[in-house]
Amino acid sequence: MHFVEVAIKVPLQRTFDYKVEQLLHSPELKPGMRVRVPFGSQKKVAVVLALKTSTDVPADKIKPIIDIIDETPVLSAQHLALLKFTARYYCYPLGETIHTALPAALRQGECPDKTSINMVELTDKGAKLPSLKAKTQLSLLKQLAESGKSSVTELKALGFTKKTIDSLLDKELITQFIEHDNQWQQRAPTVGDKPVLNKEQAVACTSINQASGFTSFLLEGVTGSGKTEVYLQCLEEVLKKGQQALVLVPEIGLTPQTVNRFRRRFPDTPIMLWHSALTDNERLQTWRFCEKGSCAIVIGTRSSIFLPFLSLGMIIVDEEHDSSFKQQDTLRYHARDLAAYRAYQHNIPLVLGSATPALETLHKAINNKYQLLSLTERAQTSTANQFQLMDMKGQPEQAGIAHASLAYMRQHLDRGKQVMVFLNRRGFSPTLICHECGWLSECSRCSTSATFHKAIGQMICHHCGEQHQVPHQCPDCGSTQIFPNGKGTEQIEEFLTQTFPDIPISRIDRDSTRRKGSLEKALDDINQGGARILVGTQMLAKGHHFADVSLVLILDVDSGLYSCDFRATEHLAQLVTQVAGRAGRSGEPGQVLLQTHFPEHPLLQDLVNNGYQDFARYALTEREDAQLPPITNMAIVRAEGHNINQVVDFLTDLVPVQNISGIQLLGPIPAPLERVAGKYRFQLHIQAQERPHLHLYLAQMVDYISTSKLAQKVRWSLDVDPIDMI
Numbered sequence: 001m002h003f004v005e006v007a008i009k010v011p012l013q014r015t016f017d018y019k020v021e022q023l024l025h026s027p028e029l030k031p032g033m034r035v036r037v038p039f040g041s042q043k044k045v046a047v048v049l050a051l052k053t054s055t056d057v058p059a060d061k062i063k064p065i066i067d068i069i070d071e072t073p074v075l076s077a078q079h080l081a082l083l084k085f086t087a088r089y090y091c092y093p094l095g096e097t098i099h100t101a102l103p104a105a106l107r108q109g110e111c112p113d114k115t116s117i118n119m120v121e122l123t124d125k126g127a128k129l130p131s132l133k134a135k136t137q138l139s140l141l142k143q144l145a146e147s148g149k150s151s152v153t154e155l156k157a158l159g160f161t162k163k164t165i166d167s168l169l170d171k172e173l174i175t176q177f178i179e180h181d182n183q184w185q186q187r188a189p190t191v192g193d194k195p196v197l198n199k200e201q202a203v204a205c206t207s208i209n210q211a212s213g214f215t216s217f218l219l220e221g222v223t224g225s226g227k228t229e230v231y232l233q234c235l236e237e238v239l240k241k242g243q244q245a246l247v248l249v250p251e252i253g254l255t256p257q258t259v260n261r262f263r264r265r266f267p268d269t270p271i272m273l274w275h276s277a278l279t280d281n282e283r284l285q286t287w288r289f290c291e292k293g294s295c296a297i298v299i300g301t302r303s304s305i306f307l308p309f310l311s312l313g314m315i316i317v318d319e320e321h322d323s324s325f326k327q328q329d330t331l332r333y334h335a336r337d338l339a340a341y342r343a344y345q346h347n348i349p350l351v352l353g354s355a356t357p358a359l360e361t362l363h364k365a366i367n368n369k370y371q372l373l374s375l376t377e378r379a380q381t382s383t384a385n386q387f388q389l390m391d392m393k394g395q396p397e398q399a400g401i402a403h404a405s406l407a408y409m410r411q412h413l414d415r416g417k418q419v420m421v422f423l424n425r426r427g428f429s430p431t432l433i434c435h436e437c438g439w440l441s442e443c444s445r446c447s448t449s450a451t452f453h454k455a456i457g458q459m460i461c462h463h464c465g466e467q468h469q470v471p472h473q474c475p476d477c478g479s480t481q482i483f484p485n486g487k488g489t490e491q492i493e494e495f496l497t498q499t500f501p502d503i504p505i506s507r508i509d510r511d512s513t514r515r516k517g518s519l520e521k522a523l524d525d526i527n528q529g530g531a532r533i534l535v536g537t538q539m540l541a542k543g544h545h546f547a548d549v550s551l552v553l554i555l556d557v558d559s560g561l562y563s564c565d566f567r568a569t570e571h572l573a574q575l576v577t578q579v580a581g582r583a584g585r586s587g588e589p590g591q592v593l594l595q596t597h598f599p600e601h602p603l604l605q606d607l608v609n610n611g612y613q614d615f616a617r618y619a620l621t622e623r624e625d626a627q628l629p630p631i632t633n634m635a636i637v638r639a640e641g642h643n644i645n646q647v648v649d650f651l652t653d654l655v656p657v658q659n660i661s662g663i664q665l666l667g668p669i670p671a672p673l674e675r676v677a678g679k680y681r682f683q684l685h686i687q688a689q690e691r692p693h694l695h696l697y698l699a700q701m702v703d704y705i706s707t708s709k710l711a712q713k714v715r716w717s718l719d720v721d722p723i724d725m726i
Ligand SMILES: Nc1ncnc2c1ncn2[C@@H]1O[C@H](COP(=O)(O)OP(=O)(O)OP(=O)(O)O)[C@@H](O)[C@H]1O
Pocket: 195, 196, 197, 198, 201, 221, 222, 223, 224, 225, 226, 227, 228, 229, 230, 355, 379, 380, 543, 544, 545, 581
């Protein structure tokens, strides 16, 4: 008798054993293959972890597997090891971790090659070009007679439909088959025009290319210093060796601009994209092509870290500080941190690039765990941007813009330049206020305000999404004197349209770019010089290269200066630096105006006078003093529920009576946003000097929670290495 240990998608920290009876014609079972198993009254897809000759499950209890789905493993041993590591590190059930990593089609037990049938050619019968009534079918036969075997996507691009192809298949005039083209591995890649690297870029490139085996690099380069150029020239070497590369980019970083740059540089190299808008079939195909080595470069967002590769040669994480690399629900993994594990596993270089490295990464670089490579100058201009703090105290202003700022805007616009106005708040105003009684529009289900969206005439809560009509009267006193309170991008756009009636304005935020393709269109418009004033939220901040922006106006930096989250200043400094970095990217130096009521604040002074590099190193010493991450290690248990007592009791029960050496606990404390969608939210903070202590403790705690009755009454989650406190 043989047994298998399998992982199943269930919210339990355990695996399951089944017995394997002799199945007719069954392929030899191996770890990484999928099987179907009975689970309760259901049938579930499970992944084999190990084959065993004995089990602890009593003989009368153990059930047989139903069937074996795969002929060969869909997860290699190395890939399984990655997923096991991920599950362990984030204290998340292995079955659910595997479920997160696999494309939907594979989770559901479908054939891995379902979508890979990508080529067709004539059969002998088809080659005789029999006369056919349907003209399109005949012209497809002729096309194939001329071109030989062709890819389905190519034929579709020529206007042939799937229906025409299927009809010919039915008549056995053509056949279809799978072809994984690995030709690129044998030939030297064609390389498009490229600039000569400057000295710092060349040093960085050489260091990375000379790395043998697993080495992590932090490429700390000021905005516009040509980090992408360094990636491209390193990738060239990887491709020459016939190896694959994974380039991780933030969600918004996957713009046509970025992709075109890679395409133009490597025109005959197979490059695939991975992002949230792919269909299930496209995901499966990319997965399969990576695995077979038919794809050389993947440019992908967070979850591309789980793609299988045949011969991975390098991982690059662009804008490594970006928060979109951290998944904020279910499996709360950080793609950058998993990238480090993967690079170690494959024994290859890892390149983390940013103008504003996360303190976590910088800490490792300063302690020589990562090799630090610096680009201190911009690639296309010799002068740095000029910063100016605009003291808002006593300043005349309209819509939150100082008159002095408006005068600067006019100067730049008169010279034919583009101006960017940044405010990290969408909507028209964050609240409505009653002039008579002081009523403020609040979300009825969250401890936060409801935002006024004027264009669509709705009040919307940005936390729970609750939406309702704009009131005409104050719900408390009945007065009609209710006004917008505070500013959002919609209001700024309205005001600037009135102030500069002849200047085309483009607003970029989540509301204005909801429709598919609208962001791409807006960015294109900006690059063509169509829009001259750009108003936007952090969507505008990331990675864009707008050649003609010469003035960046940052409206409200003050909200980030005084926050209960110890990371708020780091995030503010990153955001300000990234936004500012959009100015003066070619030609003359840019001007950056920061409007603030606290121009003397040490953080702003440091940032403006000495730059992010200096700020970040100072901020690390502060974290050292306060014994906060990245100096120490942290995890948060979050719990929420409609009954506040149950939430607090659950967390209180987790706090041991006696101190545990090496572990500090704080809580239960209310979350910064204490109520969301009607639920109360509390947290328990766990800190440890040593990472092994933290993980040992967390493993025991998760074990304990699995037996806790209190846990069944609340929703709880564990966040290892949280990046915010919300
Ligand atoms: N060595 C070079 N010589 C001339 N131009 C260069 C060189 N390196 C990069 N550039 C150009 O400078 C501009 C900025 O470079 P790039 O986009 O690579 O910078 P970056 O550091 O990735 O920018 P950011 O992170 O701020 O978005 C691009 O237009 C790029 O083509």
